Every structure is written in C-alpha cells, then in structure tokens.
Amino acid sequence: MMIGFIESGLNSVRGAAAMFPLQPPAASSIAEGVDKLYLALTGITLFFSVLIFSIIFYFMVKYRRRSDDEIAAETHTSMVLELGWTIIPSLICVVLFVWSSTLYVRNSRPPAASTEIFVIGKQWMWHLQHSEGPREINELHVPVGVPVKLTMTSQDVIHDFYIPAFRVKKDVLPGRYSSIWFQATETGTYHLFCAQYCGTNHSEMIGWVYVMTPTDYAAWLAGGEKTESLAEQGQRLFIQFDCGSCHVAGGGGRGPSLAGLYGKPEKLASGETRVVDESLIRQAILVPNSVHMPSYQEIMPTYQGQIDEEQILQLIAYVKSLGSEERNGK
Amino acid sequence: MSELAAHGTHPPGFAHQFETVGQQREAGRLGMWVFLVTEILFFGGMFASYTIYRALHYESFVTGSHLLEVKFGATNTYVLICSSLTMALAIRSAQTGKRKGQIILWLILTMIFGALFLGLKLRFEWYRDYVDGIVPGINWAYNGPHAPGVQMFMCFYFFMTGLHALHMVAGLGVLTVLVIMTARNKFSPEYYAPLEISGLYWHFVDIVWIFLFALLYLIGGRYPGS
Amino acid sequence: MSEHTEQGGNAGHVVPVSTYVLVFFALMAGTALTTGVAYIDLGRWNTVVALAIAVTKMMLVVLFFMHAKYATGLTRIVILAGFFWLGIMITLSCSDELTRTWEIVPKGWNVIVPFVSRLF
C-alpha cells in the first residue's frame, strides 16, 4: 500500500519531468562530462544564493528597526572575513577553471579516425555532405558510436552549428573552416539549430540529426540515389580545371605534386611552417600566392569567383584521398 | 555665481564652479589629458586592427606601402614638427607675458604649417592616389599583385590619414579661435589655459602622425628587393 | 631652469627656448634617420628600428613640448593608462588572431617567440 503510494508519487514526478524537462537529452560522449560540470555549477550557484538570501533574511528580521530613533550597534571590519571571502571564491574559481578547461581542450580535439562530414551554412539552410557522396539539407544522418568530424564553412554570413543533445556548438564562418566533432551514444532524433543570428529566417535554419545503428546507417548510405563519393567529384573537378598540368603526379611539374601532401608540415615561402590542412588547401586555391612553396614560382592563378565552397570541399576531399592512397601504397 | 563676490575680484576666465584659479587650471589640464587618452584608444582601435592585419597579410601590406611615396610622408613629418615647435613657442610667449603680437605670430605660423601639411597631403598624395586609381571604394583600378590585401592596406591608409587630417582641421579651427582670443587680450601670464590645453591637443596630433609615418610609409623597408 | 610665474605648483612650467630648439632638432634628425634606415636592408629589424625611433620621438614630444616632464604624478599615470589599455587591446586580440593556426601546444619561449616575431 505504502510502496504503491510512493511509486505512484514517483511516477507523477516522472510525468512532470517529462512535461517539464530540466535537462536536454544527453546523446554524445562528451555530454555527460559537460552535464556534471553544469550540475556542479548549479550546486555552487544554489549554495551561495541560498546562503546570501538566508543571511539577509535572518538579519532583516533580527535587526529590524524597532523604533524610529533606534541606532545601530558598532561592528568592525574583520580582516579574517574579508580574506575568507576573497580566498574561498578564488579557490572555487581555480577549481572550476581547471575542470572546465581540461574538459574543453579534450573535447576540442577530434580522434584521429573520425568519419568526416562537410557542412556549408547559407542563409537559411544547412548543406551537409558525406565523404561517401550523399548530400543532405537540414538533416544529418550519423552512425552511433563512431566519432564524426564536421568541417564547416559558410557561404554568406556567420552561422552557428548547434546540436544541444550533443553539447556541441561552433560558429560557421565565411572564408575559413571551423570544425567540431562528436560521438553519438544514443540512437534517436535530435534538434539541430543555428545559434548565431544570421538574418530574417534565422529561426528557421534548423533541422534534425538522426543517430542510427551502424547497420541502419550503412543501409541509409547504400539507399537513395547512387552518388559519386566526394573525392571522385573532386577528381572530376581536378581534371576539368586542368590542375594536373602543373601539379603533376609524382613530381616534376611547375607545381608541387599533391600526393601525400595532406597532413604534412610544409615550409612556405613566407618562412612559416604550416601543416597542410583543409584551410591551407582552401587558401591555396583561392589566394595561391599567400601560401606558395619556396621551390616553386608564383604562377598559380587564383580561382576566386570561379569555384564555390562546395567544389572547394570536393577538391579538398580529392587531395586528401591522394594522401591516403600513397600511404596505402607503402 | 552670486557668491563670486566672496572671492574678491574676478580673475580673467575664472569659472564660478571653482574655488581657486589653480584648481581651475589643473582641472583643465587633467581634462585635456584624459581626452587625449580617449584619443589614444580611438586611434588605437585602428592601430590594433592594422597591426593584426599586417601580421596576417604581411606581403600585401609591404606591397601597399610601396605605393606611397616616402618623400611626401617625410616632408609632412618635418612640417608637423615645425608646427609643434611654433605651438610650443606660442604658449611660452604667453607664459612669459610677451606682447600679443608675438603670440599671434607663433600661432599663425603654426596654422601655416598645419595648412601646408594638409595641402601637401591633398595635392600630392590623395589627389594622385585618386588619379592613379588606388582609392578603395571610390576609384579602385589596382591590378598588381596581392590585390585584396593591398586594398585593405589602402583602406587603413585612408582611414588613418583621413581621421588624422580631420583632427588637423579641428586643430586649425581651435587655433583660429585662439588667435582671436589673443587679439582680444584674453591671455596673460596668469591665464593662458586655453592656449596650453590646445597645445597639448596639437602635439598629440603630431605624435599620431609620427606613428602613421613609420607604420604606413616605412614598414618592411624601402631597400631594393624589399 | 624652473621659473614659475605664479605661486604654488599649479603654474605652468616655462621651458627655455634652447630646450625647445634642441628637441626640435632631435625630432628632425630622428625623422631623417628613420627615413634613411628604411633604405637599408635589416630584415625584420627595419620595423623594429622604425618603431623604436617613432617611440623616441613621441617621448620627446610628450616630455618637453607637452610638459609631461614637469607634470604631476597624476598626469603621468593618465598617460601611462592610455598606453597600457592600448597594449591590452592589441595583446589580447593578437592572442587570438595570431594563434589560430597553432596545431601543437608550444612550450615556454616557443610560445612567445613566434607570437612576437609575427608582429614585426
């Protein structure tokens, strides 16, 4: 009887929690860590708010003015108290800083073996492009339990790619690549939002993320129209723009051979050493002279205006595939 | 205002809210210095942007810098230094109670140097830049190397020198007022605060140019092959 | 050297004409020097030298023409505050703008040197 009562009570609490969720679904590998920190912060906030509120309330009642001519009793500034409430909050802040920064730095680096998906934001929709070829708009299908890295850019203004259930968010900027990664832990359907104001229909730049089991995901990839992979599309562009006349495979051309270039640190004419990544390849296509290599002449023309963000991504995928082929060959 | 009588005779230029002349003078001086601090940060916003973009697009900025002619920049630096000297001497004349003719002479000389600076800038630099088509947003026909970066450099060049020139024009207006005030015998060794404060402003504008000259004209050097 | 026109420390300091003229010639010489140095190949040091000369010229103007040498401590604090805040703005924005491409966490001087050297 009693137990049943408690159970029904618990059920109604659960019911209320379903109606009034206080927490978004947690469906990625980093969500738990973030939530723990959030909970700790909430605890600190509650503790100090309650502390201050109750002390004030207690003093308000205890020391209320009882007659119009009443005067206060003397108190003296206490150095111990002052130091106490300087040092204790400082220590709490140090702990919080170390905790949150460790979590952040760890979360900011994708695992090496991540599936790669490209994102292009434009007013007011998300284009998503899988390496294997399929494209999506405002929908993203990902397998559960696999690290996924998103490389993102914008065609116009600043957007922001936000999946609350994964606790990931990053601005999507025009003119450069930003990236985030996540590893989904629960299958299901989750919100995808644009979280940086981007104009009239900002609030409609939303979509859904479908987290599927690996088998479902494989079936989804195989289904639909048969499309070329991103690298294959890039290869067609490479031929179309006749890039191979200078970037001769195996070297010896007027430009460097692109095989195996991706991921390698390269010394540039400016004296700087940079790892060949998406941003560098993008820059090399659009503003070639800014990143040219010392042993070659500054003869590559800019492709600014002749090529859109999507095509650049295809070329990048192609260059990356050259790298992996070479390594496979060894 | 009514209680001014309590302070005895009314010294020239004395304002009612102050208790002593010294207090008023110090307030004026401090006020101007604080204003100059806001000016440092006003130009500073541009200097910061310039510094960052220069670090990010070094070669473009050097290319852009070479579109400017050092001889005009240097000449204008000399001109402004002269105007700073004459301004300092104008204040000194007032401090030491020289005849008003002498103060006016130094002030007018300062104005002539100031106007010369603006004239040179307008005729030999901005006008030629316009003719040559290197004024972003208005007449842009540059098609040499590093075009986007050079355009950005030229933007900063025109904003910074333009704002500086606006400050010069404002300074010339202030100097005109000072000449009139001097002619009306407003100043004496006891009261020359407007001269002194305007002098601070004028020297500040000079300092801004010293940095503009170094940053815009000389970066990356002018030696062959730079 | 100090010649006060009024009682107390409020009065303006009268700087001798000779000092003004000396400062003037130093400024002119500085301008000639900085222009000349630009035509000599010093690599990165060109910018450093140009800025160093500009800072020296500024100091001369501030100290003598603007009488900061004879000013109160408060005035000096005000001037320094201006430059300090400019420094904050430039340093902290650069701390983002110039470290975005960093891949590996550099340690110690490895952080400072590439950071500073990119500015010149």
Add this chain to the structure above:
Amino acid sequence: MSTAQAVPAESSVNYLNANYGIKSWLLTFDHKRIGLLYLASITLMFFVGGVPAVLMRLHLIEPQGALFEPETYNKLFSTHGIIMVFFFLVPSIPATLGNFLIPLMIGARDVAFPKLNLMSWYLFIIGALFALYATLSGGVDTGWTFYPPYSSSYSQTHVVAVALGVFIAGFSSILTGLNFIVTIHKMRAPGLTWFRLPLFIWAMYATSLIFVLGTPVIAVTLLLLGAERILHVGIFDPAVGGDPLLFQHLFWFYSHPAVYIMILPGMGVVSELVTAFSRKKIFGYSFVAFSSLSIAVISFVVWGHHMFVTGQSVYAGLVFSVLSFLVAIPSAIKVFNWTATLYRGSISYEAPMLYALGFIGLFTIGGLTGLFLASLATDVHLNGTYFIVAHFHYVMVGGAVMAYLGGIHYWWPKITGRLYPDLWARIAAAIIFIGFNLTFFPQFVLGYLGMPRRYAVYPAEFQVLNVMSSAGASILGIGYLIPLIYLTWSMRYGPVASSNPWRAKGLEWTIPSPPPTENFTEIPIVTEEAYNYPVAEPRKYPSAPGVARV
C-alpha cells in the same frame, strides 16, 4: 561637517524655482538640471525600448509566433537591445544620479566642466534621434551586436543611421566620463580625502574610467563598419581577407566593460542604500572601494568569453576563461560586504531598501550564473541560448535597473523636494521583483534545454516555459508603470520633504531639498569618514527637525 539647516523648501529659492521657462532648462549649465534632463530623456527611452520587449514576449506565446513575421521580430529585438543598452542602461545611473549627486556628495558647486556637461546631453539627444529615426523609418535587424558580414553586407535595414546614433551617443559617454573623472579628482571639498568619499563616488569613478577607455574603441569600430557598408571595401569581410572576428574583438573590448558601466553605478547606489537604511558604516569600506576599481580594470581583459564558440583560438579561449573567473572575486567581495553591513544594524524597509535587497539577491544569481559562461566547457553549450539572455537580464535588469529605481526613490526627496507614497513604492518594488523572476528564471531552463536566442519561431516543446516567461513579463511591465505614476503624482501633490527625510549621512543631506542652484552657501569642510552613523548603544538617534513621513 557644516551642520544642516533644514530650510522649508517652499520658501527658499532652489535650483528648480530659480528661473522658469523652456530656455532656462535647455540652456542650463546646472548639473542638477542636466541630471533631470537626462532623467526625462532616458525614462522616455526606457519605455521606447520596453515596448518591443512586451511585443516580443507576446509574440513568443506561440511556437509559430503569435503576432509578427520573423523580419519584424528581428527588428523588435534589435531595437530593444540597441535602445536599452546604448540609450538607457549605459547613461542611466551615471547621467541622472551621477550628474545630480557627484557635486553634492563631494561638496562642489558644480562639475568641473558644466558646458561640456550640457553638450553631453545634446550629443545624447542627437544620437537618440538617429536611433529613433532609424527605428521609425523601418528599423534595423542586426541585433545590438552589429556582427559583420551580416551588418556590413547583407542586412537591408538602417544599419548606418543606428551606428551613427550609437557613435554620437558614445561621445556623450566619453565627455560625461571625462567630466566626472576631473570633478572627482579636482573638486572635492577640503578634508574630503579619497577614503572619506561615499562609495557611490568610487563606483562612479570606476565607471568613468570605462567610459573614457572603452567608448572610443566602439566609436572607431562602428566607423570602420559604416565605411565598409557604405564604400563596399573589405575590412571585416572575409571575401577580401578581412576577419569578422576582429570586429567582435573590438566590439567586445568596449561592450564587455560596458556591462560594468551598467552594473558598477548600481553597486555604488546599493552601498549608499544599505548603509542608510541600516544606519551603519559599510562593512569593509576599502574592500568595497577597491573592488570597484578592480572590476573596472579586469572588465577590460575578459571580453573573449563572448567568443568561445566563434572559432577564436583555443589558447586565447583559455586566457580569457581564467581572466573571466577573476572578475567574479571582486563582485563576490561586494555582495558579502553588503550582507555583513546588515549585521547588528537598525534596518528599516522603506522602498529604496527593498530595491537594494532585491538588487543583492538578483545580482548574486546573475553573477553566479556568469560562472557557467566563464567555464569553457559549459559555455560551449550555453552560448547563444536563452541562458545568456537570462544571465544578462539578471545582471542588467535585476541588477542595474533595480539599483536605478532604488536610487531614484532614495534621492527623490532631494531631487524634487517631495515625498512619494511609500506603500505604493513598496508594492511596486515587490511586483517588479516577482515579475522579474517569473520572466527570466524560466529562461535559464530554456537555455540549458537548448533554445537559441533571437528565434522568432521555436520548437513546440519549449512553449510551456515561454508562456511562463511571457506571463511574468506582463507582471513586470505593470510593475514598471506604477512608479512612473506615483512619482509623477508626487512631484505636484507629494508631501514636502525635509532636507534629510531618511536621516542619512552624506553631504547631499546637509543642504535643503531641493538644493539651491549653487548647492552649498559655504563649501563644507569634511572631518569625518563616510557613513559615520552614531553607534553608542544607549544614546538615541538625534531627531532631525522637520521630518515629514508618509
């Protein structure tokens, strides 16, 4: 300290009745009248900025939006933000109470530069007219943050007019700050050393530092933005190598300290109120004073926490995170010291004290939720959501506006020479406190659940919390209207106030209410510390003559 002669306000000449007519107001150099000019203009701006807020909350009752097209909604939140931040919160306490009180509190006849002071007001009005023109002629839809490239290349609205308005109003701030700094340095009465100053003066000094050091940067940034928009040249536009994040750096270099422009004066007001209504010296005077200065300084090195998710470098993120935590400490020191001041005091609960206590509570929550945003890992999730909206409203509305209202109520008898009905004032304070919490607390939850801000339409699951928030907003709105009514009423019909109706300490309470134009017939000589309330236990508080109470 020269003793007060409580002169009946009616019979004496004061700054209000010294002369009459529009001209005597529009050309006045009297800091008290300029303070009132500001009071009138920012009250107007408060309601101009409040109307869009009400409309927004109404619109958000339904997930699909009850009233407007997204385009209109975007203009509403932009107008609300721009008007409230640049034309209400930034000038609120400094320009009204600061102008009115600084000379009175330091025993001066006026600010150092009265003409400049009037010019500040005119600049403010010109700036406000630009902003109002832009609003009425079609509005602006960039948000108050003006991020390029949206604002420079994509928005079709009146960005330039608004930016110009903010630019001009910025110079009003700069001149006000300059005036205050010089006034506080050079115009203090004999004997009034820095450590005898009321804490309101310390707070205003710290605020003025931010005005002077921060505002020029936003001015030049908006200038660059305007040039980019008009001339179509690339400065922040990535299409020509510009960096949109550089704009954000420069923008927040001012706009983060600007948050402290809003809250520091509020902290100063609360220090005055807490001491006056507990009749006690402040606990830890020098700690409260120096925490104001350190907040002003630290506020300039934390701006990057607005950019943790923008693609700012990880290293800069770490630097800004640790610096952001730093600013929590002086804020905590203040809250603890105010609380400790109450200990063994003689506390009464007139309306100003209710506002002050409300401030402490709401600011505590607002400040502590700031820790979530200084922490990198949680900020990633919360940035750009309603959590941010709730956090800064707790600080700026729960904090700054509560303090502003408290201050207005506290000094109202000094300003107008009249008392307002205290019961109504207490009711209004309670309504505002409750309405505020109902409006903004649900938004913390909304934010954690992931609802992004600036959304004209939103997923249906967020509706319950949005409706709660809107319901609270209607209470809050009514709460703000009540003081407007009874304060206006009291100007004509309120009982005449004595020179010191609260029996408070401070030079401003030693002169008649309203004060004469020249403030002090004789400049006082100060011989004691601030808040030197009598303490010896058995002695009765000396009765001030002519005390009138409601």
